Amino acid sequence: DTAVSQTPKYLVTQMGNDKSIKCEQNLGHDTMYWYKQDSKKFLKIMFSYNNKELIINETVPNRFSPKSPDKAHLNLHINSLELGDSAVYFCATGLAGGRYNEQFFGPGTRLTVL
Amino acid sequence: AQSVTQLGSHVSVSEGALVLLRCNYSSSVPPYLFWYVQYPNQGLQLLLKYTTGATLVKGINGFEAEFKKSETSFHLTKPSAHMSDAAEYFCAVRVQGAQKLVFGQGTRLTINP
Numbered sequence: 001d002t003a004v005s006q007t008p009k010y011l012v013t014q015m016g017n018d019k020s021i022k023c024e025q026n027l028g029h030d031t032m033y034w035y036k037q038d039s040k041k042f043l044k045i046m047f048s049y050n051n052k053e054l055i056i057n058e059t060v061p062n063r064f065s066p067k068s069p070d071k072a073h074l075n076l077h078i079n080s081l082e083l084g085d086s087a088v089y090f091c092a093t094g095l096a097g098g099r100y101n102e103q104f105f106g107p108g109t110r111l112t113v114l
Numbered sequence: 115a116q117s118v119t120q121l122g123s124h125v126s127v128s129e130g131a132l133v134l135l136r137c138n139y140s141s142s143v144p145p146y147l148f149w150y151v152q153y154p155n156q157g158l159q160l161l162l163k164y165t166t167g168a169t170l171v172k173g174i175n176g177f178e179a180e181f182k183k184s185e186t187s188f189h190l191t192k193p194s195a196h197m198s199d200a201a202e203y204f205c206a207v208r209v210q211g212a213q214k215l216v217f218g219q220g221t222r223l224t225i226n227p
Contacts, residue, residue: 004157031213041202043158043217056214090157096213102148103215105157 003027004106006091012112013081021076021109023091031055032074033092033103034066043090049074050096078111086113116141116207120218128226133177133192135221137205140186145207147188148215149179152202161203164188175199200225 004025013019025032033056034046048056049068063079074091091106121136139145146165150158162173169181175198179190188205205218 033214041152041220041222043204043220045214048213050213092158102160102163104160105150107157108155 004091004093004104006089006106006109008109009107010110010112012114014114015081015083017081018077018079019081019111020078021089021091021111023074023076023106025072025091025093025104025106027093027104029093029095029104030071031094031096032068032071033094034074034076035090035092035105037088037090037108039087047074047076081111081113083113086111116145116216118205118207118216118218120203120205120221122221123219124222124224126224126226127195129197130194133190133195133199133223135190135203135205135223137179137188137190137218138186139188139205139207141207147179147181148206148208149173149177149188149190150204150206150217151175152204152220154201158204161190195223195225197225197227199223 007022031050033048037043046060047066052068065077068074088108088110090108092103094103117140119138148163149161151161152158162171164171164181172178177192202220202222204220206215208215
């Protein structure tokens with residue numbers, strides 16, 4: 001059983017297209033995150049949802065729209081893809097009320113925009 | 115605001131040698147500190163964490179880290195490197211009440227035969 005899963009694992013698309021990445025977790029956590037890892041491996045948080053409510057939005061362009069249909073899912077939709085969106089996107093989960101809030105990461109989705 | 119600095123973007127050691135990956139943090143309140151490992155083409159896996167209490171923390175795969183408040187450091191060590199340790203290592207900090215982790219820029223560990 002994969003604790004945090006993402007689909008697809010690889011995504012290659014043209015500039016200007018719209019694409020979605022899906023994340024599902026079976027850990028029962030109430031908080032889910034999206035991180036972006038750039039070509040230099042730098043990891044930065046993009047969004048965080050707690051119980052389907054957006055709680056962190058780190059000045060990400062509004063072409064990126066997260067959606068959480070339920071506590072176990074957090075999807076990321078990207079409109080009008082640009083070359084600079086090429087990166088690895090990681091979903092993570094945690095417990096907001098958890099004392100230490102360690103986060104558990106999915107395997108990542110490598111997005112390549114041509 | 116909290117931040118993390120990892121000294122050395124690339125560390126190379128021989129198999130069997132000591133591994134030392136450096137992490138310094140900045141936080142105005144007591145932090146929670148984490149080390150994650152990322153193997154090629156995989157997600158991040160938690161190696162160990164410091165929360166409160168004992169300052170020497172043991173993690174998986176023989177790694178440990180020591181929290182030194184006076185030096186604002188949380189360096190990761192392993193007495194004897196193994197080829198399978200080759201990966202990217204990330205130090206992260208979270209302060210109480212904050213929902214997010216702030217990551218360092220990562221250190222790539224290479225093991226030479």
